[in-house]
Amino acid sequence: MGKLVALALVGLLVSVLGSGCSLVPGPGAAPSGGAATSGGPVPGGGAETCVDWVRFETPQDQYDKAGVVLIGKSVSRTGETSIYGYKATTHLVEVEQVLKGDPGDGNLRISSMPPTCTGGETYPDGDPLDPNQRVIIFATRQGGDWFTMTPAQGVLPFPQGTKLPFH
Structure with missing residues (x-):
């Protein structure tokens, strides 16, 4: 049930x-x-x-459903993992601020959820955690590992001075 x-x-x-x-x-x-x-x-x-x-209507919807929401940036790739039979790139994320949840202290390993049914290309539109830029990450824990919530809506650019899109 x-x-x-x-x-x-x-x-x-x-x-x-x-x-x-x-x-x-x-x-x-x-x-x-x-x-x-x-x-x-x-x-x-x-x-x-x-x-x-699932498609989230607003960043507030994403925030409400996420296990962890944080501001940070990927500082390096640290390997790969697999989910649903697809490769997912794992990044070391420098955590600036935790907005929701308790991911623990310090930097965090987060894998970019890969899109599926792409004909073999892991990230046809690019890995959203690749750029070394400040972002908001919406993540969930799967089998002990952190993943972005969805391939398209797990990461939002968040330059300095930008207002949070949720409360």
Whole structure:
């Protein structure tokens, strides 16, 4: 029952692509409770796990759903991890200020959630944590690791002097 409530709360839409598809483990495994997955056909055979990401209407919505929200910047890449069978780049993030949650003290390792069903390219629009710039990061913990909430809405540029887009 708890899983059904969690799915309803974040308004997930699961679309099944093709036949013989199966749902990958739900909210406990899905980033921020903000994604559902389905397997679908891949050109050339086989199945690929595709994620239907929730779209947040406002940064306030992102803030409300995130496990951790912080201001910081990536200072280096520290390796890779895997989620849903896709590679995710892990960054060492210099934490300037924690706005929500308790990620612990000091710098933090956060992986950029990769988009899925991209034909093999990990970050077709670039890794949002790559630039050495000040950003707001919306993250969730998955299996002991921190990930940005979604590929497209896990990081917001936040130059000095900018007002927070949520409260």
